[in-house]
Amino acid sequence: MANEKFDVIVVGAGPSGNACAYTLASRGLSVLQLERGEYPGSKNVQGAILYADALEKVIPDFREDAPLERHIIEQRIWMMDDRSYCGAHYRSEDFNEEKPNRYTIIRAPFDKWFSKKVQASGALVICETTVLELVRNDANKVIGVRTDRQGDPIFADLVVLAEGVSGLVGARAGLRSIPKPETVALAVKEMHFLPRETIEARFNLQGDEGVVIEAAGTITKGMTGTGFIYTNKECISIGIGCLISDFTEKAHTPYGLLEAFKQHPSVKPLLAGSEVKEYAAHMIPEGGYKAIPQLFGDGWLIVGDAGQFVNAVHREGSNLAMTTGRIAAETIIDLKSRNAAMTANDLSVYKARLDESFVMKDLKKYKNLPRALENKHLFTTYPKLLSKAAQTWFRVDGVDKKAKENEIVKSFFRTRRVAGIIGDMLGMARAWR
Amino acid sequence: MSGETAVSEVPAVRVEDKLFQNRYLVDAGKPHITVTPHTVPSPRLLALTRICPAGCYSKADSGQVEITTDGCVECGTCRVVAEPYGEITWNYPRGGFGVLFKFG
Numbered sequence: 001m002a003n004e005k006f007d008v009i010v011v012g013a014g015p016s017g018n019a020c021a022y023t024l025a026s027r028g029l030s031v032l033q034l035e036r037g038e039y040p041g042s043k044n045v046q047g048a049i050l051y052a053d054a055l056e057k058v059i060p061d062f063r064e065d066a067p068l069e070r071h072i073i074e075q076r077i078w079m080m081d082d083r084s085y086c087g088a089h090y091r092s093e094d095f096n097e098e099k100p101n102r103y104t105i106i107r108a109p110f111d112k113w114f115s116k117k118v119q120a121s122g123a124l125v126i127c128e129t130t131v132l133e134l135v136r137n138d139a140n141k142v143i144g145v146r147t148d149r150q151g152d153p154i155f156a157d158l159v160v161l162a163e164g165v166s167g168l169v170g171a172r173a174g175l176r177s178i179p180k181p182e183t184v185a186l187a188v189k190e191m192h193f194l195p196r197e198t199i200e201a202r203f204n205l206q207g208d209e210g211v212v213i214e215a216a217g218t219i220t221k222g223m224t225g226t227g228f229i230y231t232n233k234e235c236i237s238i239g240i241g242c243l244i245s246d247f248t249e250k251a252h253t254p255y256g257l258l259e260a261f262k263q264h265p266s267v268k269p270l271l272a273g274s275e276v277k278e279y280a281a282h283m284i285p286e287g288g289y290k291a292i293p294q295l296f297g298d299g300w301l302i303v304g305d306a307g308q309f310v311n312a313v314h315r316e317g318s319n320l321a322m323t324t325g326r327i328a329a330e331t332i333i334d335l336k337s338r339n340a341a342m343t344a345n346d347l348s349v350y351k352a353r354l355d356e357s358f359v360m361k362d363l364k365k366y367k368n369l370p371r372a373l374e375n376k377h378l379f380t381t382y383p384k385l386l387s388k389a390a391q392t393w394f395r396v397d398g399v400d401k402k403a404k405e406n407e408i409v410k411s412f413f414r415t416r417r418v419a420g421i422i423g424d425m426l427g428m429a430r431a432w433r
Numbered sequence: 434m435s436g437e438t439a440v441s442e443v444p445a446v447r448v449e450d451k452l453f454q455n456r457y458l459v460d461a462g463k464p465h466i467t468v469t470p471h472t473v474p475s476p477r478l479l480a481l482t483r484i485c486p487a488g489c490y491s492k493a494d495s496g497q498v499e500i501t502t503d504g505c506v507e508c509g510t511c512r513v514v515a516e517p518y519g520e521i522t523w524n525y526p527r528g529g530f531g532v533l534f535k536f537g
Contacts, residue, residue, distance in 0.1 A: 127529070
């Protein structure tokens, strides 16, 4: 291997690296993919929801053999206080379609499957190998990598960094900085196993139908963050995450937060009697558009979480990872076909194509949202007010409806004042447009 | 936290009981993260004794913050918090070693 030169080396075998390597190798380029885990997926953590569209554009017939859990027919969004939730649910029979749009997945088996596809497409995939650093030539162009497997560098025309949110190589090479605590969340997660009939009964499901719940409110104890509950075939993924900068200022442990979420009276019955088989933690890029680093240079490209490609509002990440991996690969294929030297100038096409795609359009749309979500009233005051309002509204106690309405309106203004409420609303509206 | 109901309190939980479910291949004698020697720990190092989701950081009787990496889930949080200040040295485990997620 030491003397061989590849067209492309892909660092990492997650969704972005796999989408990139698969697309490149399918079109006949020589690809080496390096993964530090024992098997692809062994280091990877996600909720996890798979967005079919992004994978379909890489592997159109993926549904034939990919290890999918449940197709999602119902989305629940919960605003929680300590004893209640106030929710918006959307369920539709339309989601029981021939080619469903969203699935729950379990990453370890899914990533193994994806990697088998990559290998079948002709890429050389080597696991248990950590890339230590990039190798450059005299002109400072990246020309390969050095690993912990062998002393000699491995050479390529181009190195694609698909190394994830905490990737070492790009930061060590000075291509990007270590994420700032206010631009990444720490999420912890458990896998709770239950018989599938139990899950289907508790969540009102038939067959492979699935439900996902996204939750916010006092469950994050005043920190900017969210919780989630996803149904798989025979287990429930439950997790919670908050900005690392908030964790550093508060006295909570992440596992304590998860435990409290599990004990919430609205959550506990969903998990009753389950057997926990794994506890995982992962960082999630939350900085959005403004946190995206330089994405290309002489002989290198960044894809996926390493580029902070996560849409925090819509909880989309793996689809952006696969899409950036695919667009990077298509760019490389085009450049290769005209024998381009893979300079920064050549590779700027990658960024231009991303700008044209939903990836950058969506991230740009929400570029001010991370800032707006620093408003802690959204995670403390408002969930409590909402719960109180709902309870006032639904409780029948001899108080007339007009008085109830007045009480609800007054409760908001008493707590946040007019100026506060207007400020909060403007802040969100500005960030949303 | 005073004035809040009991439900809002974070229950005591032993992270060891959670990590017990996980699979690891420990690279014995080769910790991938080390704490830079210090006399008085910084607020960041002290914060890591709470934030680390695997409870790898602890405060020794002598007052310094120490790390035991055996249960590390390789999330990178301590790197984000402390590496830019030179308070820890952070690497991945050698290829193949460390946590092995069955589900992820």
